[in-house]
Amino acid sequence: MEAMRTILAVLALVVVLLTAASGYVWLNYDAVVAMVLKPQTVATGDISExxxxxxxxxxxxxxxxDLEGALSSFKPSADGSSRPLVLFVHGFGPDPDGEFGLYTMGELAKGADADVLMFNWPSWISMTQFPVLNAKAASERLITLLQDMAKLRAPGKALENRPVMIVGHSMAGEVFRHVGEAAPDLPGGLISRILFAVPETALPDHRLWMEKLGFAKEIFVFVNADDPALQVTTRMYNTARLGRTLTNLDGSAEPLARNANYILLDPESWRxxxxxxxxxxxxxxxxxxxxLKNGSAALSNDYLRTxxxxxxxxxVGPGAEGS
Known part of the structure; x- marks a missing residue:
C-alpha cells in the first residue's frame, strides 16, 4: 500500500512538472523558439531554379x-475583360504552395476580385534555420519577374492596362528589402500598390530601402504588435521588426517611409x-x-482612425480591440 502511495505521489509530481513546463513554454514560446531557430549562415546546396x-x-x-503561360491559364471574367492581378509573395515556412497556400490565394482572389499568382521561393530549410540567404536569392529572381512584367505592359501584351498589386506576407519583407537595396531599374507605376502584411524585416532604417520601391504607386504596411512569429524574430535578432511595431526597442520612434502608409492592427490578435x-x-x-482593391482611397474607411x-x-470597429 505504501509503495502504491509512493508511485501515485511520483506520478502526481510528474504531472505537475509537465504542466508547469508546458505552461512556461506557452507563456515564453518566443524565447523557447528563438533558442532553436537561428538565421541561415550558409547557402544551401540544393537551391536551383x-x-x-x-x-x-x-x-x-x-x-x-513562363509568366505569359501562367497569365493565360486564368479564365476571363464574365464580361470578357481581364481582372486585376495580385502577385502573392509568401513568407517563411514549409510547403507554401500546399493546401493552405492555395486557400490563401483563393481568399485574396475573392477579396480583390482578381486573379492571383504566387511567387514561390525556397522559404524553408529546417526548424533550426531561418532562410535569410534564400530570401536574398529570391529577391534576385523577383526582380527578373518584375522586369518580365514590365515587358508585358507593352501594347497588345497580357498586362496592358491591367492593374497589378502585390501582397507580401511576413518574410516577404526581407525579400523586398533586398529588392529595394538593389534599386532595380523598373518603370514607375509598374505596380499599383504593395501591401506588406506583418513584414518580417528590421524596423531600423527600413525607410531607406522602402523609398527606393518607386515602381509601386502606393505602399501599405500592416503592423500587429501581437504577432507571434515576429515576437520570435524580435528575440532572435534583438531588433524591432517592421511588422510588429513602429518603435525601436530603446523606445525611440523610427522615421517612416514617405511613400508608405502604415496600418496598425494592434491590439488585434495573435494570428x-x-x-x-x-x-x-x-x-x-x-x-x-x-x-487591396482601391488603394489610398480606402484610407477614408470608417474603420480607420488617423x-x-x-x-x-x-x-477600429467590430472585432478590433482598440475600438
Missing part, C-alpha cells in the same frame, strides 16, 4: 520564365495570417480587401 516558380490558386505550376478569412476581425477583413503622423492609421 527549380526551387522557384509561379503557382495559381487551382494548383497549376509554372517556371518563373499571423490576419488577412485570411476566419483569421481576422470584421473591421480588418473589410480594411484589407478595401485597400494618428498624429499623417501616414499612420489604426483599425
Amino acid at each position: 527549380k526551387s522557384f516558380g509561379l503557382v495559381t490558386p487551382d494548383g497549376k505550376r509554372f517556371v518563373l520564365g 499571423h495570417y490576419f488577412f485570411v478569412s476566419g483569421q481576422r476581425s470584421e473591421a480588418i477583413d473589410q480594411i484589407f480587401a478595401d485597400i 494618428e498624429p503622423a499623417v501616414n499612420v492609421f489604426v483599425v
